[in-house]
Amino acid sequence: MLYEIPLTTIEGRATSLEAYRGRVLLIVNVASRCLFTPQYAGLEALYRRHVDAGLTVLGFPCDQFVHQEPGSEAEIVSFCATRYAVSFPMFAKTQVNGPDAHTLFKVLKTAAPGWFGKPPIRWNFTKFLIDREGHVHSRHAPQTAPHRLENAVLKLLG
Structure with missing residues (x-):
């Protein structure tokens, strides 16, 4: 189950998704x-609009796609805060593909494979929408703007 998978916050604290049950x-990613x-701006806007109704956006920095996240966790926090006023939870840099892929992303990709049933994540800003029971509801491509997920989010929020 998703809630039991060990995670590390961007500040280096051990945690899990249990806090978001x-x-x-x-x-x-x-x-x-x-x-x-x-899209950080859109993710933050979506989060702020619906956080009180029960939505949480979770960001997982990933440097597996042409070195697009080269910074340290501290640099990522600073960038997100100063450029996009990100207030949603962020986690430590995470591998999403390959033999060192984090268990969370292995589970997400299995539950919601990509194009033609291929599980690898193709690029940053791939989005996975999870319902209140911890089931993967849907997977969305990087080019899907966060505001385009609003109807799906509202439906899951009930």
């Missing part, structure tokens, strides 16, 4: 030097 989650980096 019962919430709708939008899990996103993010990067600061990506064509889609401006």
Whole structure:
């Protein structure tokens, strides 16, 4: 189950998704030097609009795609705060593909494979929408702007 998978916050604290049990989650692999980096603004806006209703956006920095997240965790925090006023939870740099892929992303990709049933994540800002029971509801491509997920989020929020 998703809630039991060990995670590390961007500040280096051990945690899990247990703290978010019962919430709708939008899990996103993010990067600061990506064509889609401006989506941080949309993710933050979506989060702020619906956090009180039960939505949590979770950001997982990833440097697996042409070195688009080269910074340290401290640099990532600073970038997100100063450029996009990110207030949603962020986690330590995470591998999403390959033999060292984090268990969370292995589970997400298995539950919601990509194009033609292929599980690898193709780029940063791939989004996974999780319902309140911890089931993967849907997977969305990097080019899907966060505001385009609003109807799906509202449906899951009930």
